[in-house]
Amino acid sequence: MSRVQTVPHSPARQWWLKWRFHLNILLILVPLGFMPKYFADMRLFRGEDGLGQHVQADIPVGRWSVSLAEMRDEPPLADGPAGYFKTFNAALCATCDEGVKAIYLRVGKPRSLRAAGSILFGSQYRMATSLPIPQRTRPDALLWITIEGWDGNMYQASVPLADASPATAAWLAKQGDKR
Amino acid sequence: MKPLLRRLALPLLLAAATPALAHNPMCECDETTAGEITCKGGFSDGSGAAGVTLDVIGYDEQVLVGGKLGDDSKLTFKRPDGEFYVLFDAGPGHVVEVDHADIGAP
Numbered sequence: 001m002s003r004v005q006t007v008p009h010s011p012a013r014q015w016w017l018k019w020r021f022h023l024n025i026l027l028i029l030v031p032l033g034f035m036p037k038y039f040a041d042m043r044l045f046r047g048e049d050g051l052g053q054h055v056q057a058d059i060p061v062g063r064w065s066v067s068l069a070e071m072r073d074e075p076p077l078a079d080g081p082a083g084y085f086k087t088f089n090a091a092l093c094a095t096c097d098e099g100v101k102a103i104y105l106r107v108g109k110p111r112s113l114r115a116a117g118s119i120l121f122g123s124q125y126r127m128a129t130s131l132p133i134p135q136r137t138r139p140d141a142l143l144w145i146t147i148e149g150w151d152g153n154m155y156q157a158s159v160p161l162a163d164a165s166p167a168t169a170a171w172l173a174k175q176g177d178k179r
Numbered sequence: 180m181k182p183l184l185r186r187l188a189l190p191l192l193l194a195a196a197t198p199a200l201a202h203n204p205m206c207e208c209d210e211t212t213a214g215e216i217t218c219k220g221g222f223s224d225g226s227g228a229a230g231v232t233l234d235v236i237g238y239d240e241q242v243l244v245g246g247k248l249g250d251d252s253k254l255t256f257k258r259p260d261g262e263f264y265v266l267f268d269a270g271p272g273h274v275v276e277v278d279h280a281d282i283g284a285p
Contacts (some may be wrong), residue, residue, distance in 0.1 A: 082205035082223035104272055111276075112240055119272020122190070129272075130203060 026151065039164055044071070047126045052089045056164050061147050062155025064100060065093045074126055075171035076133040085130045090145075092124040100124070104146040105131050107161065113154055116146040137161070140171040188232040200228065207265035208235070208282045210258065216282055217255045220248050220267045220275075227252040231269050238262040258282075 009017065043049045052069030059066050068090045076084035088105055104110070106117025117123035131143075142158040147153060162169035202222040211217045220228035233254050235244035243259045265282070267275040 079203050079223045081207070082203040085203060102271060111238075112236075114273055115264075115266055115269065115276050117272070117274075121272075132203065132275075 023138045025129050051091055051126065054164055054166065059143050059145060059157050059159055060165070061157040062149065062153075063139065064096045064147060066103065066145055066147070067091045067093075068105075068143070068159065070165040070168070071128070073167055075163075075167045082132070084135065086165060088120075088129055088131055088143075088164070090120050090127045090129075092127075094125070097124050099149050099151065101148055101150045102148045103127065105129055105146070106144045106146065107131065107133060107137050107141050109142070109144050109158070110146055110156075113146070113148060116148070116154070117144065132162070133168060133172070135172075135175045137172050139154050139169040141172075192285050199206050204228070204267060204269045204273050204275050206265065206277055210282055211255070211284055214258050216265075217253055218248075218265055218267070218277070219253045220249075220269075221252055222269075228267070228269065229249045231267065234262055234266045234268060235259060238264075238265055 027095050042051075044052075050069070051067055052071045053073040055067060055069040057067045059068060068088060071087035071089055076086040079085050090103065090105070092100060092103070103120045104116035104118065105120060106115075110116040118129045118131050120129045122128050139162060142159045143164050144156060144158045147155040161172075202219070202224040205223055206218055206220045208216055208218040208255055218233055220231055220233060222228065228248050229250045231248050231252075233246055233248055234242050235256060237243050237259070238261070241265055244256045246270050248254050256259065263279045265277040265279075268279070
């Protein structure tokens with residue numbers, strides 16, 4: 001008859017063997033910690049928190065009006081060698097969907113329709129674009145909104161970048177030595 | 180084989196779940212040899228821009244050099260006189276402008 005001999009474990013090992021199962025609880029607790037941020041993000045992406053931060057409401061552009069807001073109150077984000085980008089959201093006025101072909105956003109006045117800036121995409125009530133912010137932009141630069149109409153004309157308006165995104169203006173002021 | 184697969188499963192899953200990459204257009208121009216400018220286009224997700232339109236436009240909006248990027252995403256042209264800008268045009272709203280003042284010798 002064989003005899004089984006139990007080897008006594010060290011106290012640390014005993015503690016580990018007894019409690020390791022409870023690591024499962026961590027699997028529930030860790031995601032819980034991230035939930036407030038997750039839900040805040042979801043509200044932001046769905047537009048339940050409005051268009052964004054520092055909303056510039058009803059900027060008249062041609063016969064339309066556009067509301068513009070930065071997605072988050074933060075400086076531009078680097079995208080590798082492509083430079084720095086800032087996400088802006090925009091909405092056309094609720095009753096003016098007629099005649100607008102495309103809406104563009106640019107730092108500084110566009111030279112032509114071809115170079116009108118980055119295009120806003122999405123539904124007319126909530127469009128978004130990733131706007132390149134050149135590092136040598138002056139903090140007092142203007143954000144130009146260009147509407148390309150189906151009539152072939154360009155309609156333009158501008159707002160100070162410092163109003164639309166104070167964080168970007170502050171960031172640009174810090175980039176001064178790179179200009 | 181099986182234990183190896185099991186051990187690799189999680190890292191493989193994590194590697195497969197790469198975040199969505201933006202692909203912002205980008206364009207760099209340098210005066211490579213005297214009087215010649217080489218522009219290289221691309222997108223920030225690392226993809227090239229072969230065949231994308233690249234125009235050199237004067238400040239008076241006249242197209243001085245009209246071309247498309249080669250298979251190496253590059254285009255070389257003679258530096259025009261006067262003031263101009265390079266327009267990397269990957270479609271409406273997907274453009275990059277490079278001003279002549281920003282194109283210098285490397």
